[in-house]
Amino acid sequence: xxxxxxxxxxxxxxxxxxxxxxxxxxxxxxxxxxxxxxxxxxxxxxxxxxxxxxxxxxxxxxxxxxxxxxxxxxxxxxxxxxxxxxxxxxxxxxxxxxxxxxxxxxxxxxxxxxxxxxxxxxxxxxxxxxxxxxxxxxxxxxxxxxxxxxxxxxxxxxxxxxxxxxxxxxxxxxxxxxxxxxxxxxxxxxxxxxxxxxxxxxxxxxxxxxxxxxxxxxxxxxxxxxxxxxxxxxxxxxxxxxxxxxxxxxxxxxxxxxxxxxxxxxxxxxxxxxxxxxxxxxxxxxxxxxxxxxxxxxxxxxxxxxxxxxxxxxxxxxxxxxxxxxxxxxxxxxxxxxxxxxxxxxxxxxxxxxxxxxxxxxxxxxxxxxxxxxxxxxxxxxxxxxxxxxxxxxxxxxxxxxxx
Numbered sequence: 300x301x302x303x304x305x306x307x308x309x310x311x312x313x314x315x316x317x318x319x320x321x322x323x324x325x326x327x328x329x330x331x332x333x334x335x336x337x338x339x340x341x342x343x344x345x346x347x348x349x350x351x352x353x354x355x356x357x358x359x360x361x362x363x364x365x366x367x368x369x370x371x372x373x374x375x376x377x378x379x380x381x382x383x384x385x386x387x388x389x390x391x392x393x394x395x396x397x398x399x400x401x402x403x404x405x406x407x408x409x410x411x412x413x414x415x416x417x418x419x420x421x422x423x424x425x426x427x428x429x430x431x432x433x434x435x436x437x438x439x440x441x442x443x444x445x446x447x448x449x450x451x452x453x454x455x456x457x458x459x460x461x462x463x464x465x466x467x468x469x470x471x472x473x474x475x476x477x478x479x480x481x482x483x484x485x486x487x488x489x490x491x492x493x494x495x496x497x498x499x500x501x502x503x504x505x506x507x508x509x510x511x512x513x514x515x516x517x518x519x520x521x522x523x524x525x526x527x528x529x530x531x532x533x534x535x536x537x538x539x540x541x542x543x544x545x546x547x548x549x550x551x552x553x554x555x556x557x558x559x560x561x562x563x564x565x566x567x568x569x570x571x572x573x574x575x576x577x578x579x580x581x582x583x584x585x586x587x588x589x590x591x592x593x594x595x596x597x598x599x600x601x602x603x604x605x606x607x608x609x610x611x612x613x614x615x616x617x618x619x620x621x622x623x624x625x626x627x628x629x630x631x632x633x634x635x636x637x638x639x640x641x642x643x644x645x646x647x648x649x650x651x652x653x654x655x656x657x658x659x660x661x662x663x664x665x666x667x668x669x670x671x672x673x674x675x676x677x678x679x680x681x682x683x684x685x686x687x688x689x690x691x692x693x694x695x696x697x698x699x700x701x702x703x
Contacts, residue, residue, distance in 0.1 A: 518547025
């Protein structure tokens with residue numbers, strides 16, 4: 300077989316479809332966020348970043364940076380092993396206690412990323428629970444899908460955010476046997492928020508566990524940043540809450556929070572936890588500082604919401620079509636992979652605006668978009684510049700505008 304030819308031909312197909320991904324190579328000066336320096340063919344240019352998942356700018360926080368720097372000097376760079384073999388630092392345990400407190404759970408368990416926490420937890424629960432069926436929302440993240448697939452448990456997909464369909468699917472299952480309802484609070488590409496209370500009502504009526512991915516909600520919603528479940532007063536009804544340290548908290552890592560027995564169960568059986576080097580203690584310390592700060596401070600959340608509202612208002616004035624949702628994610632709908640890439644490239648090259656195009660397979664064909672995430676660090680001038688640039692390019696590309 301011509302292996303090299305296969306690779307090159309497959310990549311050429313991606314380019315022909317407009318779905319080949321190009322990375323922006325960035326430096327991020329700590330005192331100039333959300334501005335960055337892009338490296339292009341040996342030269343540099345300033346850009347403003349509009350697609351970061353560091354939603355509240357906590358990755359640039361003086362508190363978080365000082366905590367990480369001090370801990371590296373005191374504790375060293377790495378954990379030195381897996382959690383099982385010399386790699387459990389006191390700072391890991393402290394962070395797990397903070398996460399349990401944040402979500403009102405007995406315990407929490409750290410992973411190296413949110414992807415790994417979903418993959419490892421769902422695959423372990425699905426594989427070990429007797430005669431388990433996992434009922435997965437149709438728009439769940441790839442990490443959840445991969446974990447369910449790896450578990451080899453029976454999988455049932457229910458219509459996105461549709462409690463009635465979930466009820467029908469649960470009612471059709473045998474009454475004995477374990478059931479897990481897996482869903483997200485905020486969906487990252489459309490920015491919609493689940494009807495959590497209704498989903499929990501259905502799951503409880505059928506004796507099912509619930510597994511809630513809050514990665515795009517922790518830090519951002521709820522009086523202490525505990526996510527949509529905290530905001531709605533429902534965290535005590537959710538069996539497992541999964542989250543990330545790499546988005547609103549600005550650092551790195553993932554976790555689950557649940558009962559002490561459930562966390563211990565995953566700790567004892569999840570290969571994705573057992574056989575990987577532990578998170579560097581300095582990152583655990585930085586994440587803990589970030590979470591503790593956001594449990595007390597609402598300033599970052601309020602500033603972000605104000606900037607999201609201003610951007611939506613300006614897009615509406617320019618009749619730029621953007622998906623209406625109640626979250627912090629602003630998907631500007633293009634509907635064509637080549638035009639989405641053209642818009643992204645031109646915004647970067649001509650306006651100093653970096654927003655990544657989102658194409659298939661991340662979103663369905665025909666729903667290509669620019670996914671914009673305003674932060675508390677963007678200024679009014681930044682927001683007006685972005686809206687004005689989009690309006691100019693919308694006309695240049697002869698794209699349809701929203702109905703007034």
